[in-house]
Amino acid sequence: MPTLLLEPEVDELRNRAKRSRRNEWLLAAALLAPNLALLAIFTYRPLLDNFRLSFFSWNISSPNSTFIGLDNYIEFFTRPDTAQVVSNTVIFTVFAVIGSMFFGLLLAMLLDQKLLGRNFVRSMVFAPFVISGAAIGVAFQFVFDPNFGLIQDLLGRLGLDSPQFYQDPNWALFMVTFTFVWKNLGYSFVIYLAALQGLNRDLAEAAAMDGAGSWTRFWRVTLPQLRPTTFFLSITVTLNSVQVFDIIHTMTRGGPLGDGTTTLVYQVYTETFTNYRAGYGATVATVLFLILLAITVIQVRYMDRENKQK
Secondary structure (H helix, E strand, O other), X not given: OOOOOOHHHHHHHHHHHHHHHHHHHHHHHHHHXXXXXXXXXXXXXXXXXXXXXXXXXXXXXXXXXXXXXXXHHHHHHHOOOHHHHHHHHHHHHHHXXXXXXXXXXXXXXXXXXXXXXXXXXXXXXXXXXXXXXXXXXXXXXXXXXXXXXXXXXXXXXXXXXXXXXXXXXXXXXXXHHHHHHHHHHHHHHHHHHHHHHOOOHHHHHHHHHOOOOHHHHHHHHHHHHOHHHHHHHHHHHHHHHHOOOHHHHHHOOOOOOOOOOOOHHHHHHHHHHHOXXXXXXXXXXXXXXXXXXXXHHHHHHHHHHHHHHO
């Protein structure tokens, strides 16, 4: 027969449960407090301060600033170079994200096979990701230089002229995009490789037994299982590519012809530290933050909708 608890015993159990929950909350607060404090000091406070600064005119070398309201934002949306800078940012980001993820997945699928020396090749693919972007930029200057670069030498052997990577804005943007993809390819590669090794192999084997070809198995079995990984990479690679500075600064300094490869992040640098207009630089940074926030929210809402439909 079940044991009947007396009222005092029931109250004691309830009190123990409350104390246990309270202790768990206190432990969670103790563990989270240092991280939340660091986020507040080094992330949220600078973010709010940057937003405040965007309403001021401030020469970074001066201790004084002047409140000008929305003048910086009006200037940003009416300046003739804004369209070029935004276009550079969009083109660079789109091709950098697609290139990094597409070739990262291809290499991950290739090196997921049992091949001779695959561990060494995996290390070589990932190695550029941990190298400084400035060092990569300097190295690739010897690749793209139209006078003595590697591409010039290879095309010269074929009787062809090298593109003017440092004179033509379109070729210059291609140059920095290619360099960024080459450097950051290892990141997408490692994430996709880990995801491939965690897939349910039984589904692919069952599809093969049903007569599905390689492309069908990839499209119908492998790719749907990689959707969470693709979603994660789409956010992280986008954030990483939009914030690129070192490669552009090393290879082109935002040129040629003024703004040939200038992105929003690089414009923040030039306006703040070259033109000494910290207020306008803060405005560009705020606009970029709002764009990234909107993209992230759209991606998260899309992924949530996909998960609810399953």
